[in-house]
Amino acid sequence: MSMDYVRKTYSVPAKRGGRVEYTGGPPRLGTITGTRSGRLLIRLDGERHSSPFHPTWELRYLDQGGGQDG
Template sequence: MSMEWIRKNYRVPAKRGGRVEYTGGKTPEQGVIVGARDGRLRIRLDGMEYTHPLPFHPTYELRYLDAAAPSSREGRD
């Protein structure tokens, strides 16, 4: 499942190179999206000793840091 599939089905602004914050641990951790596989985002967390990206569900405890601010027209349907 591609990044486009994740954006469409989970309605998130995920994109390769996008910055995110994982808030599900003891302290929030930031990282960068490096890809997608099997409906999960592959994220390389900052400051980790390993270089392999970890899989994260697109909506579980993730905050998209460089997402565009919602326009004033959204939510008026």
């Protein structure tokens, strides 16, 4: 499922390259790298690989102007 699907379905400003803050536990910053099965793939700062996150669960979108459609 595409980034457009995630944006429309969950009403979030998700874009590849966009920055987010994961708020489930100690806050951690990360970068959206793509989508998989309706989830966002996010590489948290300091990690080598991206992990799937639900687009509305414990995420705060930090910049809505940067990034690319995907």
